[in-house]
Structure formats: C-alpha cells, structure tokens
Amino acid sequence: MGNITRRDMLGRSSLLMASMGTGLPLTAANPEPAEAARKxxxxxxxxxxDDPESGCGGTIAHYAGEGHEVVIVYLTRGESGIKGKTMQEAAAIRSAEAGKACEILHARPIFAGQIDGHTELNPSLYEAFRKILDVENPDVVFTHWPIDxxxxxxxxxxLTYDAWLTGGKKFDLYYFEVEQGEQTQIFQPTHYVDISTTLSRKQAACFAHASQHPETDFWPQHEAMNRFRGMECGVKNAEGFVRHCQNHGMDAPKRG
Ligand SMILES: [Zn+2]
Structure with missing residues (x-):
C-alpha cells in the first residue's frame, strides 16, 4: 500500500494523524506556514x-494549547446523574463541574438545553441545534459515535450529524468514543491524536466531575483506552477518532 500524502489525509485542518492502513502514525511534522498559522x-x-472530557479531553487540551479555540457543547446538564439530588440540584452541581473542567482544558462551555435521560429528536430540535453550530461556525466538530x-x-x-448534513458539510466531522465496549460499540479509529503530553490535564478535567466518581466509575476505563489507542498508533497515550469520509466533499483519503 502506497504512502498517503499529508494533504489528502488531513484535509484543511491538519489536526489529526492517521494510520489508514499503513500501520504507522503520520503526522504533520512540517506544516506549511499558512496551515501552521491558521487558528x-x-x-x-x-x-x-464529562463526555467530551473523557472522550477527547487530551485532544482538546492539545489543540487549545496550540492556540485553537475550543467550544464544548453539552447537550444536557446531567440532571439525572446524582442520586439523592433533584434534577435542578444535580444540574447546578454538574454545570459547575463542567465549567471547572473547561477552565482546565481552556475551552468555553455551552449548554444546549436538553434534559439528561430525556433527550429527544424532532424537527424543531434538529433546527435549534443546527443554529447553535451555525453561530459557532466551527472548522472541526467532534461528537459521539452513534452506536452507543x-x-x-x-x-x-x-443532532450533530444532521447539522453537518443540512448545513452543507461545512465543518470536518469526527466521532469519539466513551467507555468503549460498555457505551461506544464497534468503533475502530481511522485517526489518532497523541495525548501523551496532555493526559494529566485530561485527567484533571475528568476529575473535576467529582459527583460522577471518576476515580472508580470512568477514569480507569479511559486510561486503559488511551493506552490501547496509543499502542495502536505507536505512542504512549492516544485518543482515537473516526473521520467522516465526506468531509469537505472529499472521498476517502487518496493514496499518493
Ligand atoms: Zn454520557
């Protein structure tokens, strides 16, 4: 199998490294000046x-650290996630935890207004969500893998996929994994981000969600996942992503 050119592989974002069948991670080691400067x-x-943090907190920290702007959209405030608390109380506690995690990662939080455990899809909710993304006008969006x-x-x-479709596929769409096996299922990354240097920041962001008992309930799983994804792409720790092959109208990455 031939080499993959960097431009074909990474598209305009130059964000992620990919294995794409070569068995080796390929990075934008020498980005062109215009690409390197673009925020x-x-x-x-x-x-x-806690989902964005556990699924791609290392990636968020990595790119925020390079000066890119990162916004985290939480669909809900985790209203149903604390035993013994009312939904209102849990929402307040978990919103504050999300704010703290975002501070650690240098991201800006947005809450999309749905309710934990009661999220819905209908035409008006699709439209409302698309408007949130329209306002942000992102270059790249990461969201949950849909088989979860x-x-x-x-x-x-x-909601994210529909916004991407109806908005004209203006941003690059990537999927992340959470609690692989228990939540995300049949997920095989096409792209990886080396988070070896940002793993500790990711851990701190996950531990900001103290009400969710990260030390036992979700951090150990993600720590193991990150080690495993690192082994897959030849680094110490990595996060894995699936890239939609129709990003920017491109077909599957071409081989040079
Ligand atoms: Zn979740």
Missing amino acids: LKIVVVGGHP THRDHRVASL
Whole structure:
C-alpha cells in the first residue's frame, strides 16, 4: 500500500494523524506556514458533562494549547446523574463541574438545553441545534459515535450529524468514543491524536466531575483506552477518532 500524502489525509485542518492502513502514525511534522498559522474553531459535542472530557479531553487540551479555540457543547446538564439530588440540584452541581473542567482544558462551555435521560429528536430540535453550530461556525466538530448504549449519546451524535448534513458539510466531522465496549460499540479509529503530553490535564478535567466518581466509575476505563489507542498508533497515550469520509466533499483519503 502506497504512502498517503499529508494533504489528502488531513484535509484543511491538519489536526489529526492517521494510520489508514499503513500501520504507522503520520503526522504533520512540517506544516506549511499558512496551515501552521491558521487558528481553528473546534467544537466538541457531548451528551453530558464529562463526555467530551473523557472522550477527547487530551485532544482538546492539545489543540487549545496550540492556540485553537475550543467550544464544548453539552447537550444536557446531567440532571439525572446524582442520586439523592433533584434534577435542578444535580444540574447546578454538574454545570459547575463542567465549567471547572473547561477552565482546565481552556475551552468555553455551552449548554444546549436538553434534559439528561430525556433527550429527544424532532424537527424543531434538529433546527435549534443546527443554529447553535451555525453561530459557532466551527472548522472541526467532534461528537459521539452513534452506536452507543446511551440514548443521550446517540441523540447528541444524530443532532450533530444532521447539522453537518443540512448545513452543507461545512465543518470536518469526527466521532469519539466513551467507555468503549460498555457505551461506544464497534468503533475502530481511522485517526489518532497523541495525548501523551496532555493526559494529566485530561485527567484533571475528568476529575473535576467529582459527583460522577471518576476515580472508580470512568477514569480507569479511559486510561486503559488511551493506552490501547496509543499502542495502536505507536505512542504512549492516544485518543482515537473516526473521520467522516465526506468531509469537505472529499472521498476517502487518496493514496499518493
Ligand atoms: Zn454520557
């Protein structure tokens, strides 16, 4: 199998490295000056506070650290996620935790107004969500892989996908994984981001969600996932993504 040219592989974003059948991670080691200077708007869509952080917190920290603008859209405020608390109380606690996590990652939070455990899809909600993304006008969007055991994750994924379709595929669309096996299922990355240097920041952002008991309930799984994805692409720790092959009207990456 021949080499893949960097431009074909990465499109305009030059963000991610890919294995794409070569078995080796390929990086934009010598980006062209114009590409290197361009600051991107990156939006990450998650079902609940803690999903964007656990799914791609290392990637967020990496690109925010390079000066790119990162916005996290939380579909819900995690209203159903704390036993013994009312939905209102849980929403307040978890919104504050999300704010703290965003500070750690240097991202800006947005809450999209749906309710944890009760998320819905209908024409007006599709439209409302598309407007949120229209306002942000992102270059790149990361969201949940749609085959996921949690309904809210599936809703977040489909809202994002619909916004991408109806908005004319203006941004590059990537999918991330959370709690692989238990939540995200049958996911095989096409692209990887080396998060070896940002793993500790990702961990701190995940641990900002203290109400979710990250030390036992979701951090160990993600730590193992990141090690495994790192082994797949030849680095210490990585996050894996699936890139939609029709980003910017491109077909599957061409081989040079
Ligand atoms: Zn979730």
